[in-house]
Amino acid sequence: MACAASAAVATVGLAVSPAAASAAAPAKAAPATTAQAEAGAACTAADLGTRHPYIKTSEVTPTITHFNGWYVTNGSTGTQTVNTSVQTTISVSVGLTGNVEGSFAVETLGKVGASLGLNVQVNYTSTSSTSTSVTWNFRNPGYYGLYKGTKKVTGTYGSLNCNRVQQGDGSWALKWIQGSDTGSYTTFTTLEEGAVRCEDQVPANSIMRKAQDLLDCGSATATAKHAAGPVPSAKAAKARHEAERAERAATAEKSVKAAGGPAAAPAVGAAALNCQPAVYRIDVPGKPLNWSAPLLANDGVRLRESNFFSAHLDNWKLCNVTEQNGVIEASLWNWGNGGCATIPAAIANQEQAYLTTATCGEDDLQRFSIYRDVPGSSKIGVQNKYTGSMLGHDRYADGELIRQYSSGRQDGTGTYTLTVV
Known part of the structure; x- marks a missing residue:
């Protein structure tokens, strides 16, 4: 040697x-013909060195990215600009890269959006990691939650590969098969912002409902009389820390599952x-x-x-x-x-x-x-x-x-x- x-x-x-x-x-x-790459469909020898994604699982979770509780009194209605603090930051990622790099990642996220009927991010980006403001016209006094949010989309994918398959009559053919590799993805939909009060009727499992939950409407803070301005409590900070902790735990769990268990x-x-x-x-x-x-x-x-x-x-x-x-x-x-x-x-x-x-x-x-x-x-x-x-x-x-x-x-x-x- x-x-x-x-x-x-x-x-x-x-x-x-x-x-x-x-x-x-x-x-x-x-090419545009990649939509034809489906398990069991025919492929050619030129496809042996290619692969295409298919979506295995998906989960849509309304998520608040920024929030602040705000009192509006009779003398403070009208348009106001309110600073909101970060609750969670969502970054788009596919597989190992931690971002979106290469045509496979883009195709994966495109298939996610198509399968769910949602307009999701297909390029690397993230929600803001700094405080931002929301401008809102407050027509009525009350206790408001000012928010920015989105629908976080997570799940797992697999790949379709071209390989020979023996058919029932003993002959062979090239077909797309489900490969052994798998991974996880994260993306999100268009951001929205708004204001919500405890007495507002909002759809369950909506972004607005998530913001309303952060108001903690049954608490003494929510029902107390107070001057116009920010909520004098640690509710927002507590919610932010809880959201960040849950986010880290969920990310760690999905990474372990995607890898097939703890790394040896x-x-x-x-x-x-x-x-x-x-x-x-x-x-x-x-x-x-x-x-x-x-x-x-x-x-x-x-x-x-x-x-x-x-x-x-x-x-x-x-x-x-x-x-x-x-x-x-x-x-x-x-x-x-x-x-x-x-x-x-x-x-x-x-x-x-x-x-x-x-x-x-x-x-x-x-x-x-x-x-x-x-x-x-x-x-x-x-x-x-x-x-x-x-x-x-x-x-x-x-x-x-x-x-x-x-x-x-x-x-x-x-x-x-x-x-x-």
């Missing part, structure tokens, strides 16, 4: 590190691999370039042409292979440098993060689902287990990095062939 690597250093030369490489062009947007402690050292005997190249179909592992730790897997000097860097084995519902999951061990293909942990949440190799270990960043064409064809699509993203390349060129794309490459450039050496 060491001799092969040394020979490669002497002949191939040093590659430019991914950090120094010019940025790849943005992934192309999914990382394994120490390299794990022993059980590799299949076959050796493969991962080729661009009908082209001479294929995946070649890096020589340097800070470089990535690139498209290269196989030749005498490849030193097995273009040779891969499938290790610790499992299969479920016709989908292979495996670690990709490189014969040339002895490492396993992985997405670097530091950039795993980024669209177009590059593929590299590292010391083999029990790590989902080193596990890949392999979606296959019908028997007789060696075409495949490759998906990282941890990130859920599909692997592909931005352009066909010698030295081009293999990267992850949340929805895959919709032009078919994420479809490869698994060729036995």
Whole structure:
């Protein structure tokens, strides 16, 4: 192994590190036909390297983002501007990224809105985390709750992947199947603001009703006579702290559920691999370039042409292979440098993060689902287990990095062939 690597250093030369490489062009947007990606529907070999979301669960919760209790007396009616304090901040997010990055996240939120009939945010944004004001025309005296709020939408999603399926007559066909990856999302609807009194009749489970609940209408504070101005109590502050605590607890619970339970402690050292005997190249179909592992730790897997000097860097084995519902999951061990293909942990949440190799270990960043064409064809699509993203390349060129794309490459450039050496 060491001799092969040394020979490669002497002949191939040093590659430019991914950090120094010019940025790849943005992934192309999914075509309008993506609406046809439904479980059980037909797909093509060009779809092997793509995926599309489907919504598994959703929950809509009216949420107050800003609030203040306010007394209006007979002499203080009319238009007033009232400062409100933050109750909770909602940030749009999908999956691991903590925001909305890549076409898969946008498509996910689009499907959320369509399934619920709501106009939800589909780009990264958040409600205000600072105090804001509400201007309102108070026609009658009374005890008011001034508020800003929205409908918070949360839930989980899964992905549809193209894979071969054996039909009842024994023949094979490519169809969209439900993949094993899942994640959670958060978004919200259009913000609204207003004022509500204890005596107002408002719809149950509405944003206005949530604001009315914060007035604590049965309390002494609500019924007491008081001069015009803010409520002289800690009600708003208490409500804010309770909302923030509930928000943190709910977020932590959903993160654990989305991950399938509490995270296990990382394994120490390299794990022993059980590799299949076959050796493969991962080729661009009908082209001479294929995946070649890096020589340097800070470089990535690139498209290269196989030749005498490849030193097995273009040779891969499938290790610790499992299969479920016709989908292979495996670690990709490189014969040339002895490492396993992985997405670097530091950039795993980024669209177009590059593929590299590292010391083999029990790590989902080193596990890949392999979606296959019908028997007789060696075409495949490759998906990282941890990130859920599909692997592909931005352009066909010698030295081009293999990267992850949340929805895959919709032009078919994420479809490869698994060729036995």
